[in-house]
Amino acid sequence: MDLDNYISKLKSSSATPGGGSASAISSMFAASLNSMAALLSTGKKKLLAHDNYFKTIADESGSIIGELKNLSLEDEKTFQGIMDALHIDRNELDRADAINTAIKNSVRVSWKIAGISLHNMENSLFLCNNGNANLITDDISAAYMAYTAIHTSVNNIKINLKFQKDKNYKEAELLKLKFFMENVESIIESIRLKENSIIP
Template sequence: MDLDEYISRLKSSSATPGGGSASAISSIFAASLNSMAALLSTGKPKLSAYENDFKQISEESDNIIEKLKILSNEDEKSFQGIMDALHMDKADKNRRTAIDMAIQNSIGVSWDIARISIHNMENALYLCEHGNRNLITDSITAAYMAYATVHTSLNNIKINLKFQKSVDFKAEELLKLKFFMEAVEFVMEKVKKIESSVIP
């Protein structure tokens, strides 16, 4: 992914890439910061008890980055899928089903981005708690960047649910959102407590 090319596309008059795709990129940066903090926490005698965890976070971050690159593109495609369905002939009896399926696909992509990004938050929190103290602001930054991605993804899910006709699907998704948002805020509150303790 060429960053300059992506920025040029993002700031253009085209609707894609949009917020969902851009938020996935934010979480890529979060994972990159987690990897850096983990790598610079290894080999420290005082942190030796967490050595294996740091190595695992670094490896996980590499995988997260690759997955989010794919999901950033998938978000663009899923939005285009909704647009294609909406532009179907209104007399086409398959149009409503096509719209619902496209929306559900888009929601699925948003969930994938959100779930990966909360794991990014958890890794950042772990590094805040146990990692190299010289890098704690980097770990806090990673947590906030991943947090923004999660919220963007959840907002995209909620806005898409407004146009979803399946009552059962909508009810199930809203319940999942409730519990997921509670988990996200639980992690972020821990980060904020650490932040307030180390930053005047």
């Protein structure tokens, strides 16, 4: 992915890429910072008890970044899918089903970005508490980037569910969001406590 090219597209008048795609990029930066912090924590004499976990974070970051890169592109496609469904002639019998399916596809991608971003936050918190203390602001930055990605994804899910006609599906998704965000807010609160304890 060429970042300059991506930013040119993002700042243009085109509807894609948009916030959902950009949220995946934000989470990619979070994973990258986690990787750096983990690598610079590995092999440290005082941190050897957590060495295997540092290596795990560093090793998995490459696949996380690759997956988020794919999800950034997939988000663009699913958004376009919604636009295409909305442009189906209102007299077409399958229009409503097409819209509902397109919305579910978009929600699925947003959930994937949010889930991976939550894992990035968990890794950031672990590094905050156990990693190289010289990298603490990088750990905190990573957590906030992932947190931003989650909020963007959740907002996209909520706005899409607003137009979803499948009531059972909508209710189930909103319940999932409630419990998911309770977990997210618990982690970011721990990050904030750590931040406040070390940054004047």
